[in-house]
Amino acid sequence: MLGDGIAIVPTAPERIRNRDAHYPYRYDSYFYYLTGFREPEAVLVLAGGATPQSMLFCREKNVEREIWDGHRHGPAAARETFALDAAHAVNELDARMPDLLADRPAVHVHLGADAAWDARVLGWINAVRSRSRSGVAAPQDIRDVRVLLDDMRLLKDEHELALMRRAGEISGAAHRLAMQAARPGATEYEIEAVLQHEFRRCGAQAPAYTPIVAGGANACVLHYVENSATLADGDLLLIDAGCELDGYASDITRTFPVNGCFSGPQRAVYELVLAAQAAAIAVVKPGARWNDPHDAAVRVLAQGFIDLGLLQGTLDAVLEQESYRQFYMHRTGHWLGLDVHDAGEYKVGGAWRELRPGMVLTVEPGCYVRPGPGVPEAFAHIGVRIEDDALVTAEGCEILSSSAPKSVADIEALMRARDA
Ligand code: GLY
Numbered sequence: 001m002l003g004d005g006i007a008i009v010p011t012a013p014e015r016i017r018n019r020d021a022h023y024p025y026r027y028d029s030y031f032y033y034l035t036g037f038r039e040p041e042a043v044l045v046l047a048g049g050a051t052p053q054s055m056l057f058c059r060e061k062n063v064e065r066e067i068w069d070g071h072r073h074g075p076a077a078a079r080e081t082f083a084l085d086a087a088h089a090v091n092e093l094d095a096r097m098p099d100l101l102a103d104r105p106a107v108h109v110h111l112g113a114d115a116a117w118d119a120r121v122l123g124w125i126n127a128v129r130s131r132s133r134s135g136v137a138a139p140q141d142i143r144d145v146r147v148l149l150d151d152m153r154l155l156k157d158e159h160e161l162a163l164m165r166r167a168g169e170i171s172g173a174a175h176r177l178a179m180q181a182a183r184p185g186a187t188e189y190e191i192e193a194v195l196q197h198e199f200r201r202c203g204a205q206a207p208a209y210t211p212i213v214a215g216g217a218n219a220c221v222l223h224y225v226e227n228s229a230t231l232a233d234g235d236l237l238l239i240d241a242g243c244e245l246d247g248y249a250s251d252i253t254r255t256f257p258v259n260g261c262f263s264g265p266q267r268a269v270y271e272l273v274l275a276a277q278a279a280a281i282a283v284v285k286p287g288a289r290w291n292d293p294h295d296a297a298v299r300v301l302a303q304g305f306i307d308l309g310l311l312q313g314t315l316d317a318v319l320e321q322e323s324y325r326q327f328y329m330h331r332t333g334h335w336l337g338l339d340v341h342d343a344g345e346y347k348v349g350g351a352w353r354e355l356r357p358g359m360v361l362t363v364e365p366g367c368y369v370r371p372g373p374g375v376p377e378a379f380a381h382i383g384v385r386i387e388d389d390a391l392v393t394a395e396g397c398e399i400l401s402s403s404a405p406k407s408v409a410d411i412e413a414l415m416r417a418r419d420a
Pocket residue numbers: 209240251334340364387
């Protein structure tokens with residue numbers, strides 16, 4: 001795929017949070033996928049051709065800095081440990097890149113993510129161009145390196161799947177504990193702390209995304225992350241939280257009653273979303289198209305909205321006019337992997353992508369009822385989402401997040417047990 005070309009993949013920069021404090025460091029997913037190397041200030045260069053070469057540029061050993069910031073591999077140990085053909089100090093990058101780019105027909109880079117990085121790459125290419133009178137050719141093609149990598153990342157190997165299964169188990173356990181910790185008068189942030197504690201207790205390095213812990217009407221704010229309210233008797237609690245384990249994300253949403261017992265209208269909406277999710281999961285199998293789970297979920301939800309009196313008209317009209325979007329306005333899933341919204345196109349050549357064994361996607365229908373004209377009072381402020389992580393297998397799919405209960409009976413039984 002690389003031909004005689006060359007790929008340049010930097011890791012993520014460290015970012016300042018405020019003054020001397022940094023955000024927790026997270027490597028770039030493409031870089032990590034190719035290297036397994038977690039230090040900042042590193043660049044991978046892959047040169048194609050008759051003798052392909054992998055070359056890492058990383059920080060040198062530095063006794064003084066290692067006292068303050070911790071271990072650095074340094075190029076020699078990094079080359080050995082990460083099975084690379086060569087490694088150099090990262091401060092040699094600008095000096096070495098023009099030679100590495102000379103006479104390469106194509107350079108594969110991630111342009112457009114960071115203006116300073118783009119300028120640096122173009123500077124190297126211009127440095128090669130300036131030598132053209134000595135017979136050296138600069139790359140004529142600048143290509144998006146993600147085109148090469150996205151399809152690889154889409155199909156998970158056994159090592160990746162083992163991590164994703166474990167991440168799913170840890171997150172499922174955290175959701176169970178959150179259900180047992182919830183009660184009227186508790187706060188959303190206390191429940192968030194329960195989740196985060198379990199993630200770290202089990203060795204996950206971080207949440208894969210900012211947890212959503214949304215009581216009552218907050219569940220109707222799709223990206224609610226304030227997590228600051230007190231939970232009220234009679235409200236639902238929607239939790240969207242998953243850990244990241246060795247780079248790999250899990251992504252689980254559960255919705256349950258704060259007091260442990262669904263009310264009639266809450267249960268009606270919940271059972272509808274659960275049925276929509278079951279319909280979507282049933283079509284996750286090899287040969288299905290990316291959009292099939294979404295279409296299946298929407299069909300069930302649309303009919304349910306009519307049956308509950310949330311919408312009027314026929315199923316065909318609700319689907320045609322997309323009036324279901326008043327209560328279900330997001331997609332039913334996304335790829336899952338190193339990134340919570342993982343790499344990979346959803347359409348190929350204009351058609352929805354075909355599912356294949358080894359792909360991992362989320363299945364996450366929901367229903368969010370904001371009060372408004374014609375909306376029955378009984379359903380106002382109810383927000384429900386149920387989200388699982390599905391691995392496409394030869395026969396159908398394996399749910400990686402099944403340790404988090406989701407039937408009404410299982411949730412109510414677990415919550416009754418908290419008081420026992
Ligand atoms: N937690 C992010 C998402 O569900 O897409």
